[in-house]
Amino acid sequence: MTESASPDLPITEALPELSAALERHGSAVLTAPPGTGKTTVVPLALAGEGARVLVAEPRRLAVRAAARRMGASYTIRGERRTGRNPMVEVVTTGVLLQRLQRDQELPGADVVILDECHERHLDADTALAFLLDVRDTLRPDLRLLAASATADAAPLARLLGDAPVVTASGAMHPxxxxxxxxxxxxxxxxxxxxxxxxxxxxxxxxxxxxxxxxxxxxxxxxxxxxxxxxxxxxxxxxxxxxxxxxxxxxxxxxxxxxxxxxxxxxxxxxxxxxxxxxxxxxxxxxxxxxxxxxxxxxxxxxxxxxxxxxxxxxxxxxxxxxxxxxxxxxxxxxxxxxxxxxxxxxxxxxxLADLTGFALQAACWGSPDAAGLRLLDAPPPAAMSAATRVLAALGALDGRTVTERGRRMARAGVHPRLARALLDAGPDAAEVVALLSDQLPRDASDDLAEVWRSARRGALPRWRQEVNRLAPAVREPGPVRDAVAGLTVALAFPERVARRQGSAYLMASGTQAELAGGSRLEGVEWLAVAVTDRPFGSPRTRIRQAAVIDEEIARTAFGVTVEDEAAWRVAPGERHGDVVARRVERVGAIEVAASPLKDADVRQALLDGLRTEGVLTWTTEAAALRRRMAFCHRAIGAPWPAVDDQALLDLADQWLEPELSRARRRADLTRIDVAGALRRLIPWSERLEAVAPERIEVPSGSRIRVDYSAEQPVLAVKLQELFGWQEAPKVAGVPLVVHLLSPAGRPAAVTADLASFWREGYKAVRAELRGRYPKHPWPEDPLTAAPTRHTKARIMDT
CATH class of the missing domain: 3.40.50.300 (P-loop containing nucleotide triphosphate hydrolases)
Structure with a gap:
C-alpha cells in the first residue's frame, strides 16, 4: 500500500496549505521532520491533483526506496524502471542535471521537488540554480518545491524569491x-x-x-x-x-x-x-x-x-x-x-569539493564563472580557478567559452577527467572509466588491470551496467589489454603519472607516493595512479589503485616540457658543488631525460655557488683589504659600500666583472684575484690609505699593521716602541685601541688612552716585566725616554 493511503501521517495536515502556496507563488519551501511522510505523500498528493511530478533525491538508494513506496518510475545512473504510477518519477539530482542540460524546458514535469535540500549536496544546489533560471526565462508555469528536514528554511525561501514556508510539525513517533x-x-x-x-x-x-x-x-x-x-x-x-x-x-x-x-x-x-x-x-x-x-x-x-x-x-x-x-x-x-x-x-x-564537474555544468549552462547562478553559497574563488584550469587543460573550455568537446564531456555523466579519458583512450576505455566512476571496494587489488579482469568475471555486479551506459556500442569482451587501463587513468589524472624513485614514486604533480607492502605493482618503473589516500602520520600519499604505463604514455598524457637549466649542484659522493648546465625534459616534476648544455647562461648558478659555498680564494691580502673596507663603511658610511657576504653578492656586477662573465665553472671562480677585484668597490673619490691606512708609523720608526677585524681598529706594538708618544692617532675619527706587548710579543696592557696609561698603568707593568726582561729598557719616565725596538745592549752599540 502506498503512503497516499496513510492519512494519519503528520504531513497530511499541511497538504492544503502547500498546494495553495504552490498555486499562488509557484514555489514553496516545505520543512518536515523525519517520519512525517514528506518524501512520498507530497508527490502522490500533487499527482492526485493532476500534476506530473519529478522528485529529485541526492542518493540512488533513496531514489529506489521512494519510488518503491509510491509505485513510481525511477531513473538513476545506468538504470531506469517504470512504475505503475505514470504521474510521478523519482531521479537522482545528477540525472536531473543531465536532463536540464539536454532540454532546459524540462518537458513532462509540472512540479519539481528537490528533497533533502538541507544536506547541501552540490548537485542539488546546482539543480536548484538551473531550475530558477528555467522558471524565470522558459517555464514560468514550472512549480518548484524545496523540501528540508530542518527548520532553517529562511535562506531557501529567499533564494526562491521569498517563497512561502510550509511547516509540518512533530515527528510521527517519539x-x-x-x-x-x-x-x-x-x-x-x-x-x-x-x-x-x-x-x-x-x-x-x-x-x-x-x-x-x-x-x-x-x-x-x-x-x-x-x-x-x-x-x-x-x-x-x-x-x-x-x-x-x-x-x-x-x-x-x-x-x-x-x-x-x-x-x-x-x-x-x-x-x-x-x-x-x-x-x-x-x-x-x-x-x-x-x-x-x-x-x-x-x-x-x-x-x-x-x-x-x-x-x-x-x-x-x-x-x-x-x-x-x-x-x-x-x-x-x-x-x-x-x-x-x-x-x-x-x-x-x-x-569542500572538487568543483571541476560543477564548473563544466555551469559553463554548459552559459555561466562559466557561476556568477550568474543563484546559489545558497558562492563557490570558493580558488577552487573555481583550479577547476577552470583543469577544464582548459582537458580542452573543455576555450577561454570562458565551453567547447563542443566540453559539451560531449558533460553529456558523458562522469567527472570531466574521466570523460576526457572516455573520449581519447579508445573504445575499451569505457570499461576502465566504469571502474573509476564508482568507489571500488576497499579490499580491491591495487593493480587496476587485475580489478578490470575481476570485473569482467562478474566480481562487480553494477560494473557491466555502467559500461553499457557509457558505451552502448562497446565491443564484445576480449582479452584485457593492460595498456588501455594505464592510458585511461593517465589521461584522466595526468598529474598522477608517477615514476619510481628508490622505494617510492614521484608523481608529475610533485607528490611523493608509495605502494602498500606486498603490492603486485612493486618494482614497476611507471604507473598511472587512479586512487590515493594519505595514511595517518605519513608524509607520503598511498597508492590504492594504479595501472602500469610506459614513458610514452606518461609523455602523451601530461605533456613534456623542455628547459635549459644551469644550477650549482653537489654530485653524489662529492664535498663541493660545481656548475651543471643541462637541457632537461620533464613530465611535470619527473625528469625523463637530460643532456649537457655548452652555451647555457651560468651566471645565476655561479652566484648560487658563491652564496652557498663561498668558492672565492680569499688570500691574506684580500681578507685584510675587506676588513679595512668594512671598517670604512662602519665608521663613515656612504660612499663606502657594505662588504658583508650578501652585499658582495648584490654588488657582484660591480666588483666581479669581467671575471664573472668569463667564468663557466668552480675552478674559474677560485682563480679570480679577489683583492684586485675588491678594489673596484673603493669609491673613486676616496683614498683607502688616507682613510684606513694599512700600517701606522710609531715613534720607534716601525710601520705597524693595523688590525681592522674588531669594532675599533687595533694597533698591537711592543711597549718600548711607544716611549714618548703622548696619544695614538685616530683612524677615520675612531681612536685606535693599542695592545701594548711585552718584549716577547705577549699582551701586557690594552688601552685607548696612552696618556692615562703612562700616568697610571705603566708603573705596575714596569714592576712586573723589568725582572722578566732585564735586557730591555724600563725607564721610570716613559715620556722622556727614547723609543726603541732593541735591547739595552743594542742601544749602547748604536
Whole structure:
C-alpha cells in the first residue's frame, strides 16, 4: 500500500496549505521532520491533483526506496524502471542535471521537488540554480518545491524569491535518546582513520541495544571499511541477521534492507540511510557520530575523504530513523556535553569539493564563472580557478567559452577527467572509466588491470551496467589489454603519472607516493595512479589503485616540457658543488631525460655557488683589504659600500666583472684575484690609505699593521716602541685601541688612552716585566725616554 493511503501521517495536515502556496507563488519551501511522510505523500498528493511530478533525491538508494513506496518510475545512473504510477518519477539530482542540460524546458514535469535540500549536496544546489533560471526565462508555469528536514528554511525561501514556508510539525513517533559514550577516551578521527576502540564500542552498543530494546537496529558508520570491521565484530552469536548497506551495495542487498525481515536485523549503514528512507522494522538507531567529508588538494589534483564528527542536524536525521513506524530509541556513542559542542549544520559540499564537474555544468549552462547562478553559497574563488584550469587543460573550455568537446564531456555523466579519458583512450576505455566512476571496494587489488579482469568475471555486479551506459556500442569482451587501463587513468589524472624513485614514486604533480607492502605493482618503473589516500602520520600519499604505463604514455598524457637549466649542484659522493648546465625534459616534476648544455647562461648558478659555498680564494691580502673596507663603511658610511657576504653578492656586477662573465665553472671562480677585484668597490673619490691606512708609523720608526677585524681598529706594538708618544692617532675619527706587548710579543696592557696609561698603568707593568726582561729598557719616565725596538745592549752599540 502506498503512503497516499496513510492519512494519519503528520504531513497530511499541511497538504492544503502547500498546494495553495504552490498555486499562488509557484514555489514553496516545505520543512518536515523525519517520519512525517514528506518524501512520498507530497508527490502522490500533487499527482492526485493532476500534476506530473519529478522528485529529485541526492542518493540512488533513496531514489529506489521512494519510488518503491509510491509505485513510481525511477531513473538513476545506468538504470531506469517504470512504475505503475505514470504521474510521478523519482531521479537522482545528477540525472536531473543531465536532463536540464539536454532540454532546459524540462518537458513532462509540472512540479519539481528537490528533497533533502538541507544536506547541501552540490548537485542539488546546482539543480536548484538551473531550475530558477528555467522558471524565470522558459517555464514560468514550472512549480518548484524545496523540501528540508530542518527548520532553517529562511535562506531557501529567499533564494526562491521569498517563497512561502510550509511547516509540518512533530515527528510521527517519539524517539528516546540514550547517551552511550565509550568507557575510555578514544582518539579523534584523522583522515580515513577511526580509532578501533571506538568501533569496538559501537559493536558493543549494538549488542546492548539488541538486549535492551525490541525491533531491528540501524547503525550509522562513516564508511564501507568501518561497516565491514563492525560486521566482523558482530559475527558469531548475534541473535540477528547483519546487513551492510552503502553506495556500493548491490541492488539486491538494498532491496533486502528496504523489505520487512522475517527475523531481527542489524543494518550497518553509511549516511545513505540518513534521509528519505524508511527501513521497515527499525526501532533502534545506534549512531557512531562520525561522517565523511570531501577534501581537495587543488594544486596536486588530489581528492580524498576525511572523517569528521557529524553535525547536530545529521544526528537529528539519524535519530529520526528510529521513529518512522513506532516509538524508538537512539543510542548516541558520545556524551551529551560533547553533543553541545557539535556544529549545527554540515558544511555545504560546494565549500569542500572538487568543483571541476560543477564548473563544466555551469559553463554548459552559459555561466562559466557561476556568477550568474543563484546559489545558497558562492563557490570558493580558488577552487573555481583550479577547476577552470583543469577544464582548459582537458580542452573543455576555450577561454570562458565551453567547447563542443566540453559539451560531449558533460553529456558523458562522469567527472570531466574521466570523460576526457572516455573520449581519447579508445573504445575499451569505457570499461576502465566504469571502474573509476564508482568507489571500488576497499579490499580491491591495487593493480587496476587485475580489478578490470575481476570485473569482467562478474566480481562487480553494477560494473557491466555502467559500461553499457557509457558505451552502448562497446565491443564484445576480449582479452584485457593492460595498456588501455594505464592510458585511461593517465589521461584522466595526468598529474598522477608517477615514476619510481628508490622505494617510492614521484608523481608529475610533485607528490611523493608509495605502494602498500606486498603490492603486485612493486618494482614497476611507471604507473598511472587512479586512487590515493594519505595514511595517518605519513608524509607520503598511498597508492590504492594504479595501472602500469610506459614513458610514452606518461609523455602523451601530461605533456613534456623542455628547459635549459644551469644550477650549482653537489654530485653524489662529492664535498663541493660545481656548475651543471643541462637541457632537461620533464613530465611535470619527473625528469625523463637530460643532456649537457655548452652555451647555457651560468651566471645565476655561479652566484648560487658563491652564496652557498663561498668558492672565492680569499688570500691574506684580500681578507685584510675587506676588513679595512668594512671598517670604512662602519665608521663613515656612504660612499663606502657594505662588504658583508650578501652585499658582495648584490654588488657582484660591480666588483666581479669581467671575471664573472668569463667564468663557466668552480675552478674559474677560485682563480679570480679577489683583492684586485675588491678594489673596484673603493669609491673613486676616496683614498683607502688616507682613510684606513694599512700600517701606522710609531715613534720607534716601525710601520705597524693595523688590525681592522674588531669594532675599533687595533694597533698591537711592543711597549718600548711607544716611549714618548703622548696619544695614538685616530683612524677615520675612531681612536685606535693599542695592545701594548711585552718584549716577547705577549699582551701586557690594552688601552685607548696612552696618556692615562703612562700616568697610571705603566708603573705596575714596569714592576712586573723589568725582572722578566732585564735586557730591555724600563725607564721610570716613559715620556722622556727614547723609543726603541732593541735591547739595552743594542742601544749602547748604536
Amino acid at each position: 524517539v528516546q535518546t540514550v547517551w552511550a559514550p565509550p568507557p575510555r577516551p578514544v582518539a579523534p578521527p584523522h583522515g580515513l582513520r577511526v580509532d578501533p576502540a571506538l568501533l569496538s564500542h559501537v559493536a558493543a552498543t549494538v549488542r546492548r541495544a539488541l538486549a535492551e530494546q525490541q525491533g531491528d537496529v540501524l547503525c550509522f558508520l562513516p564508511g564501507v571499511g568501518e561497516i565491514a570491521k563492525v560486521a566482523r565484530m558482530l559475527a558469531g552469536d548475534l541473535p540477528a541477521e547483519v546487513l551492510q548497506v552503502h553506495g556500493q551495495a548491490p541492488a539486491q542487498v538494498q532491496d533486502a534492507v528496504l523489505s520487512p525481515g522475517t527475523a531481527r536485523r542489524v543494518v550497518l549503514a553509511t549516511s545513505v540511510a540518513e534521509s528519505s528512507l524508511t527501513v521497515p522494522g527499525v526501532r533502534v538507531v545506534v549512531d557512531s557520530g562520525l561522517a565523511r567529508e570531501p577534501r581537495t588538494d587543488h594544486a596536486r589534483g588530489l581528492g580524498s575523504l576525511t572523517t569528521i564528527r557529524a553535525a547536530k542536524a545529521a544526528a537529528v536525521q539519524r535519530a529520526g530513523r528510529a521513529g518512522r513506524e513506532a516509538p524508538g530509541v537512539v543510542y548516541r556513542c558520545w556524551s551529551e556535553a560533547e553533543h553541545q559542542r557539535l556544529p549545527d549544520q554540515p558544511r555545504p559540499e560546494i565549500a
